[in-house]
Amino acid sequence: MQQIINFLIRNKNNILFLLLLGFSLFLTIQAHSYQKSKFISSANFLSGGIYSWTSNINAYFNLEEYNNRLLEENQRLRTRLATYEDTLLIKDFKDTTSYEGHYTFKAAEVINNNYANRNNYLTLKKGATSGVERDMGVVTSKGIVGIVENVSPRYSTVISILNSNSRINAQLKKSNHFGTLVWNGDDPNVVQLIDVPAIAPVSEGDTIITGGRSLIFPKGLPIGTIKDYNTDQSESYYTINISLFNDMTNIGYVYIIDNTEKENVEELQDLNKDE
The missing domain is CATH 2.40.10.340 (Rod shape-determining protein MreC, domain 1)
Known part of the structure; x- marks a missing residue:
C-alpha cells in the first residue's frame, strides 16, 4: 500500500496532466459536432474489429x-x-x-x-x-x-426495435388501421403497437405488418402476430402486444x-x- 502511495506522489504531475487532457478531449467532443462525429466513426471502427472477431x-x-x-x-x-x-x-x-x-x-x-x-x-x-x-x-x-x-x-x-427510442409505423394486415410500434423493455420477443383506434377489428393471432407510411420500410413487411391487447382509460385506443416473427436474441x-x-x-x- 505504501508503494502505491509513493508511486502516486512521484507521478502526481503526470497523472494530473492525463486527467486534464482526458477531460478537455471530452469537452471538445461534446461541444463540437465535427469532432463528435469523427469520434463516433473511430469508435465504430475499433469496436467493429473486435465484434467481427467474436462474431x-x-x-x-x-x-x-x-x-x-x-x-x-x-x-x-x-x-x-x-x-x-x-x-x-x-x-x-x-x-x-x-x-x-x-x-x-x-x-x-x-x-x-x-x-x-x-x-x-x-x-x-x-x-x-x-x-x-x-x-x-x-x-x-x-x-x-x-x-x-x-x-x-x-x-x-x-x-x-428492442429500444425505448424506437418508433416504427405498423398496421393490421387485415385492415388499414395503423399505429406506432414501440417496446416497453420487458420481453425481447414481444413489442407493443400503440395508438390503434378502438374501432379497429382486432383479434389474437392477427398479423401485424409495416404500414409503409414512412420512407424507411416498404408496406407489407412482416412484424409478428397479436398476442393480446387492451384499451386505454378512455377506451379510445388499443395497446397491442405483438409476438415477433424474428428471434431477436439470435x-x-x-x-x-x-x-x-x-x-x-x-x-x-x-x-x-x-x-
Whole structure:
C-alpha cells in the first residue's frame, strides 16, 4: 500500500496532466459536432474489429440454424418469383434484390447484437463504402430488425426495435388501421403497437405488418402476430402486444433497405413545406 502511495506522489504531475487532457478531449467532443462525429466513426471502427472477431466464433456454432433460415427464405423467394414475377426483380441473388420497384436490399452480417438492455443496438459488418446510410431500414427474411443510426466506412450500428427510442409505423394486415410500434423493455420477443383506434377489428393471432407510411420500410413487411391487447382509460385506443416473427436474441444476417426514391420524395415534401 505504501508503494502505491509513493508511486502516486512521484507521478502526481503526470497523472494530473492525463486527467486534464482526458477531460478537455471530452469537452471538445461534446461541444463540437465535427469532432463528435469523427469520434463516433473511430469508435465504430475499433469496436467493429473486435465484434467481427467474436462474431466469427459465434457464427461457427450457429451455422446449421443460419442454413435452415436461408433454405426457408429461398423457398419463399422462389414462390414469390413464380407468383409475382412482374413485381419482384432479382438483380444479384448473392447481395442485392429489388422490391416493388424502388427498394433495394443489401445483405450484411451482424457482428454484435444487444437485447438484454433497455436501449439495444446491433453492429453490422457493412458501412458507407457499401452504400449504407443513416435511417435505412434493417430486416431479416422473418421480419423487421431496426433502423441504421451511425455509419463508419466499414461498419454501421442499428437502433433495434428492442429500444425505448424506437418508433416504427405498423398496421393490421387485415385492415388499414395503423399505429406506432414501440417496446416497453420487458420481453425481447414481444413489442407493443400503440395508438390503434378502438374501432379497429382486432383479434389474437392477427398479423401485424409495416404500414409503409414512412420512407424507411416498404408496406407489407412482416412484424409478428397479436398476442393480446387492451384499451386505454378512455377506451379510445388499443395497446397491442405483438409476438415477433424474428428471434431477436439470435440475428446472424440481415438485409439493409435502401429507398432509391427517398431523396425525390423528401425534396417534394420540402417544397410543400415552403409553400
